[in-house]
Amino acid sequence: MAILRLPFFLLFLAAVTSATTTSDFITSSCTTTTYPPLCVQSLSPYAKTIKHNPTQLARAALIVSLNRSELAQAYLQKLTRSNGLNPRQQSAVGDCLEEVSDSLDRVRNSIKELKNVDRVKGKGTHEEYVMHMSNVQTWVSSALTDENTCMDGFSDQDMEGRIRSSIRTHITYVARVTSNALALINHIAEKHS
Numbered sequence: 001m002a003i004l005r006l007p008f009f010l011l012f013l014a015a016v017t018s019a020t021t022t023s024d025f026i027t028s029s030c031t032t033t034t035y036p037p038l039c040v041q042s043l044s045p046y047a048k049t050i051k052h053n054p055t056q057l058a059r060a061a062l063i064v065s066l067n068r069s070e071l072a073q074a075y076l077q078k079l080t081r082s083n084g085l086n087p088r089q090q091s092a093v094g095d096c097l098e099e100v101s102d103s104l105d106r107v108r109n110s111i112k113e114l115k116n117v118d119r120v121k122g123k124g125t126h127e128e129y130v131m132h133m134s135n136v137q138t139w140v141s142s143a144l145t146d147e148n149t150c151m152d153g154f155s156d157q158d159m160e161g162r163i164r165s166s167i168r169t170h171i172t173y174v175a176r177v178t179s180n181a182l183a184l185i186n187h188i189a190e191k192h193s
Helices: 002-030 036-050 054-080 087-120 126-152 162-191
Strands: none
Touching: 002 036, 002 054, 002 162, 036 054, 036 162, 054 087, 054 126, 054 162, 087 126, 087 162, 126 162
């Protein structure tokens, strides 16, 4: 009976060790980001997919950014249909929605382009790798700019209040996870340049 339990224990120990080392990989990788605790918290659910693969880590970070951007977009769309906004607020929310939509497109393009990075890695030329990685960096950087631009329309005094605060909460979270994704991508690019 003890002999049958030993293989099960070894399998259990291997699973726990693998999960711990993946968690350590995520934690150590997140130290290169601007918001390490948020990075670890948002990427930990993807540990099984990430394993110890920096590209999978970056892809997961982009997926987190995409998901949070979609939530922000849905929130802004709901606000544009609200009757409680004055014309200035309506315009600012519309502009912000446009920026978030642009950001979403750029993050989607980044996720697709990361597949090209994987495709040429080890098989293509160094120049191809650099070109595809540069595209990813540019799109994620542009997405981050779009997110920050969204808040510009709410900088006036007459935009203070509950709506500004609520939008700021959504967009700040999106900008932070996008910033973390960009830091992880930049780290990969630096290692392979």
